[in-house]
Amino acid sequence: MVVTSGAVGLGAKKLNLQNSKGSLFDKQAFASVGQSLLMRIWEECFAKFDVNIGQILLTEDDFSNRKKYLALRNTLNTLLEYKVVPVINQNDVVSTSELESSNTCKACFSDNDKLSALVASKLDADLLVLVSDINGLYDKNPKDDKSAKLIPVVEKITPKIEKSASGATLGGRGGMITKLQAAKIANRTGACAMIINGTIEHIIQKIFNGAPNIPSTVFKALPQEVISGKKRWIAYATNIMGKLIVNDGARDAIVLNQKSLLAVGIVAIEGEFSRNDVVAVYDEKNGEIAHGIVNYDSGECRKILGEHSDKIEEILGDKVSNDVISKDNLVII
CATH class of the missing domain: 3.40.1160.10 (Acetylglutamate kinase-like)
Known part of the structure; x- marks a missing residue:
């Protein structure tokens, strides 16, 4: 498989705007013009070897949404069964995550590094x-x-x-x-x-x-x-919706003993998130230690912060788990 980039640069060149830094909307327009040019280049290259290619354009949601994430593997495997080389690119026409931080429109070597790693991970390359x-x-x-x-x-x-x-x-x-x-x-x-x-x-x-x-x-x-299966998705593929800061005891329990994260070990909460969102876990020195799926939303977490698990139902009127993040849904980074 190939993970490529260059649609923005090729589009800018086609429009004689390759020296323009451009706004986000400009870059999305450049990508729209350049994507077909980019695929034509790849098609011509592989045609020399009598190999067909298939275009796959991805956005962050294709990884953050677990159903789409799981479906992607089936699509890629089917293309490979047909002896078609998937040519993968981020859909810069609608995606903004990379374009917003980009300061260049030149067609040279581009990023897509994490995207390529996620695809490799998905197919057990x-x-x-x-x-x-x-x-x-x-x-x-x-x-x-x-x-x-x-x-x-x-x-x-x-x-x-x-x-x-x-x-x-x-x-x-x-x-x-x-x-x-x-x-x-x-x-x-x-x-x-x-x-x-x-x-x-x-x-x-x-x-x-x-x-x-x-x-x-x-x-x-x-x-x-x-790491494999669901934990790969938790660790690398999905958006991080919030941040939990934990004390040294909780950090050691997670890192050294692979334990669940309890409310008693949380000292601060940042961001707004819902139940079953993925959040990052940091120590008090601002070191990232883990990602995990939360059993409670941000408002609930703030109410039970620092409390023992046996008090959760009394505080919230509901108790779905003793853990804020269960160990099976927690991945050390």
Whole structure:
């Protein structure tokens, strides 16, 4: 499968507005013009090998809505059964999440990194290949420091590794930071990830043919940390609707002992959310520790904050669970 980008840039170029930063509405219009051009390019490329392609345009809702999220897998698998290559892109005509933060309309290397990781996760892919305009992850920014060294293999993405990622690729909506985030998702869902330089001619073909000395960075899968099924959706695929801040005892219970989150361990609540929404759990030092599905809405959580579970029914007049987030619906990030 291919996750692509470039509709906005191609549309802007077609309209001779490629140097325009443009408003959100401008970029959505550029995407409308450019999407057919982008698909034509992919169709012509695959036609050389007598391979058909199928266009799939996705928005955040296709992942946040669990029914749509589950249906996506069936569609992708059916295309693959027909030997059709799915060409996937974010639907920039109606989606705003990436366009609002974009400052460029040039057709170059673009982001879609998290989207590609989510799709790879959904299909239990073995490998996620992330295309950049540099050879891979360096210990320093190679565009600023000529002494920077390529890191060929990453056993695990640590805070030290994350510090190595700085700056963004020109002309795109992402950079090395977003690619590291995508690699982390891939690794925790059972896939290896690889960052390669797309400006090297035939690089993908060379890699799959086993050519030696191809510059790249490989991120190894983490079989001991793999999450699956519903927890993948909770961890990475859905919108986060609120934030719960917990004390050290609750943090340790979640992280060290894989326990449920109880109201007694919550010290603060941010945002407005409903029952069964996904929220983020943070410690008191503002470190994100988990995502989970809440059993109580934000108003109810504020009323039972810091209270023992045996007081929930007395306070709310109703008790659906002893837990604010049950351990089966809680994923450590």
